[in-house]
Amino acid sequence: MGYRVRFVDFPEHYRKIKSEVDSVIQEVLIGGDYILRRHLKEFEKNFAKFLDVKYAIGVANGTDALFLSLKAANITESDEVITVSHTFAATVSTISQCNAKPVLVDIDQYHNIDVSCIEAAITEKTKGIIPVHLNGRICDMDTIMKIASDHGLHIIEDAAQAVGARYKGRRAGSFGLTGCFSFYPAKILGTLGDGGMIVTNNKEIAKKLFLLRDHGQDRETGAFLFHGFNSRLDNLHAAILKIKLNHLPKWIERRREIANLYHEGLSDLASLQLPPAPNEGNFYDVYQNYVIRSNNRDELVAYLRNQGIEILVSWPKPLHKHKALNLDHFNLPLTEQISREVLSLPLHPELSDSDVGFVVDSLHNFYN
């Protein structure tokens, strides 16, 4: 079905920056600069500056950012890592890929880790916490950092959905041992395929990550220092992302404007639960997704799709309910309730005010 309001609009997004993107692609092709070249180094430098962190290491995707971070933190067999079930599979799967045990706790009304559940989940095997800054809102990092320091735990931030978000003035990804980002095309800062980044302020961890992503090889001496992986961010993606990073602040502002339009347009619908409106208090949210809650979610989704509005549901079934993942012994009531109620409305910088108005009117029509 051709949607009247798309969830993301890749062709229009490209059209707006076509000349810049086309010319940097040409530059890369003409220079033959494909692997670990100048554009990657420049993008890493600019990304680190944007986040106000010391090091940025470009990797193949957001999943590898998490996996290599766990490896760099020496998470291994019989260790436990605390995170949530209401997240993309990669957050939990990467813990399992290290042969460690994911320990899942419930979420709060903001769909982020419920910090009041963390301490009860800590055992002598716990080595780390992965807070997921879902939908562009940072977790309660004051409390999480305090728990981590009290118990000597590593924090690996899953900031795949939160590039540019701030908590008390600090950017997502800059609190923990590492911060992990995804440049999947539909992300706020997306490339033409897969891409990811790890950031850190820790020199030793940065050094290890630069090696881990490139076979464990010291390129200057040729020596292999350990068994590593091939997970480099392609220079072509880095070149495109470097251009897009310059536009990011204004794209984020437009996302916040749209979130505000939704907030104003939908606040009178008592049957819906809305995310917090954008404000300049402790939380500067970037709205990777505009997620609302409804008791009759499935009918509402069908109605909106029928009106020509593309809707996503992330996620209708929490990870611990997928039997094959062997995580089904957790009791997470709010996680389960939220996964029955959530739906994501279209929100991207290419959306016009009248598109937003149409979505708002359609929601009113449904409830009237």
Ligand SMILES: Cc1ncc(COP(=O)(O)O)c(C=O)c1O
């Ligand atoms: C919360 C979260 N974590 C991790 C990832 C994994 O990122 P990637 O798709 O780049 O591997 C994603 C992306 O979909 C995500 O949304």
